[in-house]
Amino acid sequence: MRILVTNDDGYNAAGIEALVAVLRPLGDLTVVAPETNCSGASNSLTLRRPLSVRQAANGFYFVNGTPSDCVHVALTGLLDFRPDLLVSGINNGANLGEDTLYSGTVAAASEGYLFGVPSLAFSLVQREWQHLDTATQVARELVERFRDHPWQSPLLLNVNIPPVPYRDLKGFRATRLGRRHPSEPVIRSTTPYGESVYWIGPVGRALDGGADTDFGAIEAQAVSMTPLRLDLTDHAQTQTVARWMEAR
Structure with missing residues (x-):
């Protein structure tokens, strides 16, 4: 297999x-x-400055842009082949529920x-790389299964x-x-110059965490695998919009 590997924590991250x-x-x-670390960058592309691609001593290519930039550049010019599989991660922290939007x-x-x-x-739910060996073993199993x-x-x-020992999954x-x-409220602080600044607050607690959700799986110490789609259309509401436009 030809595998393209990327992440959002930066090319030198432990994950x-x-x-x-x-x-x-x-x-x-x-x-x-x-x-550099681009956590929370979502699907942004860099359009107002050029991107550079350099290669580290270990062979990794790194881009002065976002995770989406990295994949876009790789697939539209940097690589002279089409990967069989793309693997992103292992992320330092969870990507559950609405996290996937950011x-x-x-x-x-x-x-x-x-x-x-x-x-x-791939995301390891607990930060600070606790039980990273569990995440790598899971990643290997799923890539082998894909192969x-x-x-x-x-x-x-x-x-x-x-974030548990593999034997406890x-x-x-x-x-x-x-x-x-x-999400929790922003955290306000003051600079040494007396200016107010704000930090984005912590994520909120699970509202819908049933057994069939990603939250439910993690709570049960199971690996969560959620297939995603990129069609954001709310098909059930298209007629609502049509009727709203026809109202007199």
Whole structure:
């Protein structure tokens, strides 16, 4: 397999280094990742300045842009081949529920999916890389499964891994996205010059965390696998809009 590897934590993050190490025996890997941490970058592309691509001593390519930039540049000019699979991660923290709208990890995978490349996004739910070895083993198992049983058509799969020893995992679940309460209030502070500044507050608690959701799977210490789609159309409301426009 030819595997394109990326992330949003930066090319020198522990998660991508561990991911590459565990996947090397499975295929021909090319790493194209952001130069710096781009958590929360979502699907943004850099349009108002040029992008540079450099190569680190370990062979990783790094781009002075977003995760989506990395994949876009890789698939539209940097690489002279089409990857069989794109793998994004391993992210330092969860991408559950509405997190997927903001996540650079998921955005990088969705950029590959937009180009028709099967794409996996891996996230370790607890920050600070606790039980990173569990996440790498899960990633290897799923990539091996893809190699042995490839999807009939490209999928975008968001995978969240509980921060527990591998032996304590309670299996794998195909899930849907849950929902969170609104985020906590911003945190206000003051600069040494007396100016008010604001930090985005913590994410909210789970609002919809049933057993069939990604939140429910993680609560049960199971790996959550959520297939995503990029059609944001609310098909059930198209007639509502049509009737609203026809109202007199």
